[in-house]
Amino acid sequence: MKGKGMATDLLASGQPASGGSRPSAPRSFLDVRDLRIHFNTDDGVVKAVDGLSFQLDRGKTLGIVGESGSGKSVTSLGILGLHRHSKARVSGEVWLDGEDLIAASDERVRALRGQRIAMIFQDPLTAMHPYFTVGAQIIEAYRVHNNVSKKVARQRAIDMLGRVGIPQPARRVDDYPHQFSGGMRQRAMIAMALVNNPELLIADEPTTALDVTVQAQILDLIRDLQEEFHSAVIMITHDLGVVAELADDILVMYGGKAVEYGTAETIFRRPEHPYAWGLLGSMPRVDRDVRDRLIPVKGTPPSLINLPSGCAFHPRCPYVGYNGIPCRTEIPTLAEGSDHGVACHIPPAERQRIFSEDIAPAL
């Protein structure tokens, strides 16, 4: 029921860039192919995103999950074209409704930014300008892309604030961000992002800075607005719980690459990558004490300058070298299985067996 067309998309996009078998015409509303974002730093090249591919249709939600430093934010800023040419090398393709944003001119991408693609950032306190009123910032976002009077834009801003559930929007429109509570501020951020009815909304950890009850409200709000506008949503998080109810598809990132990609149902019911098992195991649950997390992901995230050889996850993987698989020498690819991509050397049948016999009972 979910992730329509995943099988063929995966087969196509899972190929390495040199494979040459990529279809030229994108079929999904958003089609990211072999996206690479590398930064030149004094210490070396940071491969923050290295060959990422995924698809997303209108009205659908893709959850991108991964630890801190796995390249989630760099990916989203890359889609928005917000990396500076002087610092970042961006390659690959980002097709939005048939237009490749990587090949497009800066001015073209700027015109799309905030208009067809919008973003909600993690920390609403620092993401809004402290010296301008909330209203002024929303009005500005609306007027860059719409040739309307200040008065019309102001009415639009008030409507949007009301829409995202801010009480007395006509009064609050003239308040400054610091006069809003955390949750209200994130609502205002959402109002600002949605003011132009964007077709693609990227929410980069939209609830991490908020407390739990507010988190749920904000996620509900995003879902309601998505249904209303039928927009595509990328929900970025390091917490699987956030995307559990929201996402149609889930992409698990590790060290700048996708390690597992499938429908949400697949990722939650029968995940096959040991890293995904770790993430599931460390998911907070009501019926489990935080201390007896089953498989905490031990160790620290890898350095993106010197990725471990072979599978980047191998230093932390409990199954490294399992039955003589070449974890340390060969990089596993994603294209395996029918509706489900897993970048792991363990044979699919073995992975499924390990999950159902050893992992699932303990989850």
Add this chain to the structure above:
Amino acid sequence: MINYILRRVVTSVVLMIIISVVTFGVFFMVPKLAGTNPAELYVGKSATPADVAATARKLGLDQPVYVQYGRFVKGIVAGRDFNSGPSKTHCPAPCFGYSFRNDRPVFPLLLDRLPVTISLAIGASIIWLIGGVLAGVISALRRGSILDRSMMILALAGVSLPIYFTGLLAQLIFVHNLHWLPGGEYVNFRDNPIGWASKLLLGWITLALLYAATYARLTRATMLETVSEDYIRTARAKGLRERVVIGKHAMRSVLTPIVTIFGLDIGQLLGGAILTESVFGLPGIGRLSIDAVNTKDLPVVLGVTLFGALFIVVANFVVDLLYAVIDPRVRLA
């Protein structure tokens, strides 16, 4: 907001009172510590001890310090009479003392010199504000480029070279060697605007160079910090043009520290002006104070000091108000 302003006004007034008490106390104590009778400064060298004592009595210098301070304050409010010599000398309100050397009350003496100092300060501050901030913004946006590096070296030179060096050098080159600018006396703006400007020009530039350097470095640092703020990323994510992102969103934040040091600098400019005025022969407050120190004209020195303090306190008050205008978090706190 009203509350905020009232609080600032009260603070400023209290501060001014404290400063005047301390300053007055110092000027009362210094001659004592130096072992001289302040009255000696008012009479000729050949005066007899009896003359000195008589002068001290007439000027009230034999009174305890609080009485003298009381009379001083009363003079500011209501004017004051000095029974100096055979005749009575009237010093109308606001009386900040009477200069027997110049045979004039201190206040009009200051007022006379004020336009020169203000001309110097305003001209220089316009140049350094525009020049310094512009250089800082360009440097930040072109970080690491040759332009950035040369500007920052120039800025370093600007803060490290003393005014009497750059000032005298500039004077030597542009006035004496190239004859591009006139030497001679200061003229009033109203009498001869061009002469006024060309006489002040080198002073403006020299003084501006000193301050522009600080502003360029501050602007560059703040700008670099600001462009990596989340809200700048948000501004870009909205699809704003880079011009607006930098010119509106980033500049708005850069402005705050600039306003702060601008207020402090304007207040302290008197110090810079003293040197500049004497290097370029401008008859402003700075020169007045140097002359007064040289001639031991205590009332004028006291007046200049208090006036300088007033300048600083008022500048700080204005900065506080500007803060509230700039930063809603201050205004609405």
